[in-house]
Amino acid sequence: MADEMVLLDFWPSPFGMRLRIALAEKGIDYEYKDEDLWSKSPLLLQMNPVHKKIPVLTHNGKSVYESLIALQYTDEVWNDKAPLLLSDPYLIAQARFWADFVNKKVIFTH
Ligand SMILES: N[C@@H](CCC(=O)N[C@@H](CS)C(=O)NCC(=O)O)C(=O)O
Structure with a gap:
């Protein structure tokens, strides 16, 4: 049976992006x-009763939220397709730095 994937998002969101x-x-x-x-x-x-924010990824009815956690989940479930992190620990550290930078510096509120 095919996986059922739904992304709850808001198109300008860098976290959804x-x-x-x-x-x-x-x-x-x-x-x-x-x-x-x-x-x-x-x-x-x-689907996101804790923060009530997008993005939320639902996979076969189960929700994963917080964009970095959802990214990690995606990478772990589909580990045979296009790994998101390189194997060099320094390049992984750089990727994590920029992910953290977006978390801390990009603010979207209403
Ligand atoms: N740390 C969260 C941030 C998500 C976030 O701030 N989402 C915003 C849109 S960009 C949102 O849902 N805002 C609605 C609200 O604050 O009520 C993540 O990485 O998923």
């Missing part, structure tokens, strides 16, 4: 649902 890029790199098909962050859907509230 991370996941969209990773899913594209890995060639994973998914249903895209754009959220209205000013009127959040019951699905978003149900």
Whole structure:
């Protein structure tokens, strides 16, 4: 049975963009649902009850949220397709630095 993937997102979100890029790199098909962050859907509230934020990746009905955790999950589940991190520990550290930089410096609030 094929995996059922849904991405709850908001198109300008850099956090959602991370996941969209990773899913594209890995060639994973998914249903895209754009959220209205000013009127959040019951699905978003149900799937991310802790932060109530996008992006949320649902995989066969189970939700994964926080974009870096969802990226890591994607990389672990589809570890045979386009690894997201290189094997050199220094290059991995650099990639993690920039991921952390986006977390700390890119702010989207309403
Ligand atoms: N640390 C979170 C940040 C996610 C985030 O800030 N999402 C924003 C959109 S870019 C959001 O859902 N905002 C709605 C809100 O704050 O209620 C992640 O990496 O997934």
